[in-house]
Amino acid sequence: MKILGQALQWLSDPQVWGGVEGLWARIGEHLGVSALTVLLAAVIAWPLGVWIGHTGRGAGIVGALTGAARALPTLGLLTLFGLLLGIGLGAPVVALVILAIPSLLAGAHAGVSAVDRTVIDAARSIGMSTHQLVWEVEIPLAAPVIVGGVRTAMLQVISTTTLAAYTADVGLGRYLFSGLKTKNYAMMMGASLVVVVLTILADLGFSVVQRWLTRRTHQLSRCPAGEY
C-alpha cells in the first residue's frame, strides 16, 4: 500500500500537472481524442443504425458486428494501423473509430426498433411523412437508448485511448508506458488513478444524461393520453 502514498505524492506535485506535457494537457488530449473518435464513429454508425431500426432490414448485421468486435483484440487493431499508417494520431483514431462503431450502432438500432408499433401507426395515420416519422417520433423516443450506446462507446474509447499511447504520443497512456520503461511506479500508479477517476466520472455523467432523457421521453409519450 506504500505505493498509493507515493502515487498521491506524485499527483500532489504541481509541476506534474502544468505545462504542455503536464497532466492537464494530457487529460485534455485524452478526452479530446476520445470525443473525436466517438463523433466520427457516430457519423458512420447512427444513420445506419436508425435505418436498420426503421426498416427492420439487416438486423442480423448488428448482432454479428457487436459479437465480432468483442473478439477482435484492441491491441491488434492499434498495432495493425500503427504499422499501416505510421506513428501519428491517424492510426489510433482509425482503430478507435472501428471499436466504437458497434456500440453506437447497437444503441441506435435497439432504440429505434423498440419504438412502439402503435405509436408509429398513430404518427402515420395523422399524416406524418417518413422523414417526419423518423426525426420527430422515432429518434426522440429512442434518445435514451441512443445515449446508452454513446455511454458504452465513450467508456470503451476512453479506456482504449490509454493503449493508443503504445503507437502514438497521445493521452494519459504515455505515463504508463514511460513508467514501465523507467520503472517509475509512483507515476504509473498516479496516472492509473487519474484514468480510473476519469472513466468513472464520464460514466456517471452519461448516466445522469441518460436518466434525464428517459424521464423526458416518458413524459413525451404520456402526454397525448393525458391531455386529450
Add this chain to the structure above:
Amino acid sequence: MTWVLNNLDQIRTLLAAHLLLCLPPIVVSLLAALPIGVLTARRPGIGRFVRTASSTLYAVPALPLLIAIPLLFGFPLRSTATVITALSIYGVALMVGSTADAFSSVDPMIRQAAVAVGYSRTALFWAVDLPLAGPVLLAGLRVVAVSTVSLVTIGALIGVSGLGTLLTDGFQRGILAEVLTGIAATVVVAVVIDGLLLAIGRLLMPWTLKDVAR
C-alpha cells in the same frame, strides 16, 4: 503465410501460454459470480449496490488495472498472476450482471410450485433455479469468454507472453504478417472457445435444442 509457417513453433508456444492465461479467469468468473448473482437477484437492496459496483469495476481500463494490481498486491509486475487476477476481476464484474438477470428470469410461479410439492431449498436451487437460469448464464459466460480471450493480448504490454506478444513484437519489428497472425489467432481462439461453450451448453441443457428445432 510464409511467416506463419516459419514461426509455427513460436505461435504454438504463445497459443498455449494464451490459453493458460485466459481459461482460469473464465472459470473463476462463472464460479464467483454464481453466489453473488443469486444474492443480487434475491435481495433487491443488495442487488442495486452490487450492480453499480460491478459496472464501475468493469469500467476501469485494462492497462491501469494491470499495473495497479501488482503494485497493490505486491505481485511481480511481469507475472501471469497479474493478468489472471485482472481478467478474473473483469470477468466477475461482467458475469455478476448476467447471473443476476438469469436468476431473476426464473418464473416465481414455478418456484412456488416447486416449494409446494416439497422441494427443499437445496433441491430448489439445483433442480429448478439453476437449470432454468442456465441459458441466460451460458449467454453471459460466452460474452465473458470471448472478451477475456481478446483482453489477454494486453498482457503483452507488461511483458506477459501470449498471442499479444505477436502484436507487440510485430509492431516493434515492423512485421505486418506477425500482427495479422496475432489478430487472426486471437479471433480463432475466441470463436473456438465460444463454440465449445455452446456445445457444452447443448449437452447439459438438451431442452434448449428443442426450442431451436421448433
